[in-house]
Amino acid sequence: MTLTVAFSSHSPVESQVDIVVVGVYDHGVLSPSAQLLDNASGGALSRLAARGDLSGKQGAITRLFDLPGVTAPRIMVVGLGEAGGLDVPRYLKALAEAAKSLKAGNQVNVASFLGEVSVRDRDSEWCLRQQVVVFSHHAYRFVSTRGRKPGDHGIKSLQLPAGSESALRAGLAIAGGVALTRELGNLPPNICTPQYLAETAQRLATTLPKFSVEILEREEMEKLGMGALLGVARGSRNAPRLIIMKYSGAENADAAPYVLVGKGITFDTGGISIKPGAGMDEMKFDMCGGGSVFGALHAVAELGLSINVIGVVPAVENMPDGDAYRPGDVLTSMSGQTIEVLNTDAEGRLILCDAISYAKRFNPHTMVDIATLTGACVVALGKHAHGLMSHDDALANELLQAGEHVHDRAWRLPIWDDYQTQLDTGYADMANIGGKNAGAITAGCFLARFANEVRWAHLDIAGTAWDEGRKGGATGRPVQLLVQWLLDRAA
Ligand code: BES
Ligand code: MN
Ligand code: ZN
Numbered sequence: 061m062t063l064t065v066a067f068s069s070h071s072p073v074e075s076q077v078d079i080v081v082v083g084v085y086d087h088g089v090l091s092p093s094a095q096l097l098d099n100a101s102g103g104a105l106s107r108l109a110a111r112g113d114l115s116g117k118q119g120a121i122t123r124l125f126d127l128p129g130v131t132a133p134r135i136m137v138v139g140l141g142e143a144g145g146l147d148v149p150r151y152l153k154a155l156a157e158a159a160k161s162l163k164a165g166n167q168v169n170v171a172s173f174l175g176e177v178s179v180r181d182r183d184s185e186w187c188l189r190q191q192v193v194v195f196s197h198h199a200y201r202f203v204s205t206r207g208r209k210p211g212d213h214g215i216k217s218l219q220l221p222a223g224s225e226s227a228l229r230a231g232l233a234i235a236g237g238v239a240l241t242r243e244l245g246n247l248p249p250n251i252c253t254p255q256y257l258a259e260t261a262q263r264l265a266t267t268l269p270k271f272s273v274e275i276l277e278r279e280e281m282e283k284l285g286m287g288a289l290l291g292v293a294r295g296s297r298n299a300p301r302l303i304i305m306k307y308s309g310a311e312n313a314d315a316a317p318y319v320l321v322g323k324g325i326t327f328d329t330g331g332i333s334i335k336p337g338a339g340m341d342e343m344k345f346d347m348c349g350g351g352s353v354f355g356a357l358h359a360v361a362e363l364g365l366s367i368n369v370i371g372v373v374p375a376v377e378n379m380p381d382g383d384a385y386r387p388g389d390v391l392t393s394m395s396g397q398t399i400e401v402l403n404t405d406a407e408g409r410l411i412l413c414d415a416i417s418y419a420k421r422f423n424p425h426t427m428v429d430i431a432t433l434t435g436a437c438v439v440a441l442g443k444h445a446h447g448l449m450s451h452d453d454a455l456a457n458e459l460l461q462a463g464e465h466v467h468d469r470a471w472r473l474p475i476w477d478d479y480q481t482q483l484d485t486g487y488a489d490m491a492n493i494g495g496k497n498a499g500a501i502t503a504g505c506f507l508a509r510f511a512n513e514v515r516w517a518h519l520d521i522a523g524t525a526w527d528e529g530r531k532g533g534a535t536g537r538p539v540q541l542l543v544q545w546l547l548d549r550a551a
Contacts, residue, residue, distance in 0.1 A: 062239070063199040065192050065232060068171065068219040072130075073100040077219060078167035079134040081158055083174055084109070085143035086116040093173035094137065100129040105137070115139050118150060119157045123165070134167060140177060147180045148467050155191060159198035162215050170195075171219040185227035190466075191220065192231025193238065193540070200239050202246045202533060230363060234543050237359030238536030244351040245526060245534025249327035249344040254375035257324055257350065258301040261373075264354070268361040270309055276302035286414040288393040289374055292407045295331055295384030296377035302415065305353070305371040307361045309550075316425035317368035318546060320357070321415050323408045323431035324350030324375035331378050331404030332386050339528075346408070348525035348534060349430035350375060356542040363543075365550040372419045374411040378404070390488045394418060395510055400488035408433045409503055410492060413510040426455060426515045428545075429507065430538065431522075436499025438523035445471040446538050447520035449504035455517050462545035468538050470519060475504045483509075 072080045072093040083091040088109030090098055098105040104127050108114040114122050120139030127135060138158045141150055155174060162170060172195070175187045195218050203209050220228070244252060244260065258275045265273040278299055281290055286302075293300035303324070306317075325346035329335060335343065350373035357371045385391070389401045391410065394417040399410065408431050419427060437447040446463070448470040450456040456472050463469040482494035482502045490509065494502025504518045511518075524537045 063196045063215065063235070064217040065195075065228065066217070066219060067222045067228070069222055070171070070219070072096050072171065072173050074131045075171040075219065077132055077169040077171040079136055079162070079165070079170050080132045081136045081138060081170060081172040081174060083138050083140045083154065083177055084114060084116045085140050088114065088116060089143040091140070091173070092176055097127065097130055097135060101127040102129065104128070117141065119153055121157060121161045132171070134165075136161065138174060146177055148182060151177065151179045151187070152190060152194060152467055155194040156198065159195045163198065168216045169219070170215045170217065173221060175220060175223065185224045188220065188223045188227040189231040189234070192218075192228060193235050196235030197238060197536070200242060202243070204243070205248060205251070230547070233359045233362035234540060236362060237355035237539045237543060240358050241348070241351040241355030241539050242534040242536045244354060245345050245348045249377070252344070252347065253298045253326050254301040254324070254377065255298065257326065257347065257373060257375045258303050260354065261303045261305050264305065264358060268307070268358065269364065270307055271361050272306045274304040276304070284394055284418065285392065286394045286418070287391045288399055288410040289376060289414040291385040291389065291391040291401065292331070292378055292410050293376045295379040295381040298326070298377045300374070300376040302418065303371075303373040303375055305357050307357055307369045309360070309365050310368045311366060315368050317370045317422050318549065319370045319372060319419045319422055319424040319427040320353045320542065321372045321412060321419055321427060321429040322350035322353035323347065323412055323429070323433065324373040325408060325411065326375060326377050328378045328405070328407065329380060331407060332380050332384055333404040334380055335405060342526065342528065345526040345534060346432050347375065348432050349521060351534065352430050352521070352525075352537070352539050352542065355536060355539040356546070359539065359543045360546055363547070365546060367546065367550045369546060370419070370422050372415050374415040376411050378407045393510070397490065397509065398488040400485045400491045402485070402491045403493045406492045406503070409506045412507055416507065416510045420514060424514055427511060428459070428517045428519065428542070430519045430542070432525050433520045434500045434503045434522055437520040440473070440500055441471055441523055443523045443527070445469050446524050446541070447500050448472045448517060449475045449501070449520070450517035451475065451508065452515055452517065455515055458548065459517055459519070459541065459545055462548055463538065463541040466540040466544045468540035470538070470541065473501050473504065475501055475508055479505050
């Protein structure tokens with residue numbers, strides 16, 4: 061299922077693969093590789109284009125077979141739209157269409173020449189890297205819990221024309237991180253428990269360089285006074301874990317680390333404020349923020365970045381039970397601040413606030429938390445942009461830019477103090493919900509009270525972490541954004 065990617069010096073004409081993928085623009089304008097195939101086959105492509113049988117329309121896919129003078133038995137021609145106007149979204153769409161279409165048909169070994177096109181404001185290294193990421197993305201299939209594994213179709217190896225080794229390595233590392241995040245997200249909640257996540261972290265430590273893991277159990281969290289996290293954990297028989305993953309890549313071992321904190325609710329029933337039944341199964345994805353921390357750290361370690369990065373994942377299940385926490389309860393967080401629980405379904409902020417307080421002991425250079433935190437964020441931004449909140453404009457811009465670069469985009473929402481009063485209550489320092497208005501923002505404001513002096517940002521990925529429906533599944537977002545941001549910091 062993992063895709064092998066390698067450079068090959070073969071031209072599209074003599075490439076010895078099952079299928080060769082080339083691009084063609086609107087109005088029959090051939091890409092350089094398509095032109096080579098056209099020359100070798102005595103003008104087969106241009107003849108088809110001239111009579112309208114070879115579409116260059118954005119996303120159109122045409123298959124050609126047994127072209128004379130061409131070694132590979134199959135050619136896939138991918139429409140790239142108007143020549144000269146290829147921008148990032150269009151390029152990525154073309155790659156995705158090609159990769160998806162390759163799942164059907166009788167081919168295992170693929171040579172793609174889609175990296176030769178020029179994409180506005182991006183260099184050839186970027187094009188190469190994204191090819192690896194996109195093709196790998198579509199080579200992934202969830203099989204872990206399927207008794208009858210789906211048929212063994214799909215591509216196994218990808219050949220690319222010689223290019224930058226480092227871009228290839230980066231593409232593979234990022235693709236691996238994305239795949240790990242997706243797999244953890246897709247696993248069912250009876251398997252992917254807090255303990256399973258902890259064991260996964262420990263497994264990573266045995267294979268990744270400069271990587272170490274520490275796991276805190278309930279007793280240690282009690283000693284630390286993590287009353288908010290432990291309040292949520294009370295309702296579940298699956299005991300909580302606080303997972304700490306350290307990647308020490310900086311030359312100076314003491315260099316202040318970048319800290320990623322990811323919400324790891326392995327299942328969110330809502331607790332006593334129980335959710336409606338329809339679609340509740342999707343709340344297995346409520347650990348995707350934590351999953352993205354696993355994926356980002358995996359990629360960073362494989363890339364060998366010379367920075368220190370620490371991942372902190374509070375892993376907890378939110379269940380209703382005779383011992384569950386309830387609306388009206390007042391919890392004392394590790395920071396000492398008290399919280400009145402007005403809705404047990406606003407649990408993410410409760411586990412994150414203690415994880416953020418804990419993470420301060422590492423004296424972070426910067427802290428970013430990632431969480432499937434609010435349905436309100438989905439209402440505000442839909443399924444395309446992560447919600448980004450920060451008091452630090454420079455940090456917000458770093459993250460926005462990183463997301464823009466790899467098309468894993470975030471959009472900023474304000475967390476002005478004006479919103480803070482929505483969390484007022486007469487029974488504690490704050491309530492855990494802020495009323496019906498601006499739900500994504502009041503959740504961010506809640507977390508800001510715990511991050512306070514730290515250089516911190518919050519990513520609400522409730523809309524972006526997974527695609528809905530039976531054919532949906534974890535997207536692996538925002539691993540690309542996070543890794544790009546860290547690559548930029550390490551540069
Ligand atoms: N995990 C959910 C947020 C969520 C909902 C993510 C739907 C993706 C899709 C979170 O724990 C939650 O339940 N939030 C509540 C907060 C509310 C009670 C203030 C919500 O958004 O309804
Ligand atoms: Mn919830
Ligand atoms: Zn939740």
